Amino acid sequence: MHLKIHRMPGAGEVVAACDAELLDTTLAHGDVEVCITGGFYGTERVAEEEVREALICATNANIIGKRVVALAIAMGLIAEEDCIMIGDVPHAQIFRI
Template sequence: MYLKVHRIPGAGEVVAACDSELLDVTLMHGDVEVCITREFYGTERVAEEDVRRALAGADNVNIIGKRVVALAEAMGLVNEEDCIMIGDVPHAQIFRI
């Protein structure tokens, strides 16, 4: 998996994570195009435990991919019905208020 934590002054953090095989891929679903970029999701592979730790403490999360979404589901952070499907790839955003 790839992981990047965006630190936004005054607004907290956004944790972005994706499955490894999705990095640098563009997904299409009808007229919607989703580009999974290194700038947003990071450039270095990380262990599942690193992603788990980042998700556990995050106020805002943006995840895409079957494995990373399954991890978030196993942690009780998101449910399958909360995900948007882009083709056969699940995508979720989590906001803690």
């Protein structure tokens, strides 16, 4: 998995995580295109435990990929029906208020 934490003063942080094989790809479904870049999702691979720890602390999260979304579901952060599919790849955003 890839992980990047975007810290915004006064607004908390956004955790961005994706499955490793999705990095540097573009997913398309109908009129929707999503570019999965290292600039947003990070360029270094991390262990699942590091993604888990980041998601536990996250104010907001943007996740894409079967493994990272399954992790968030297993952690009880989202439900499967909270995800959208871009082609056959699940995507979800988590917001804590």
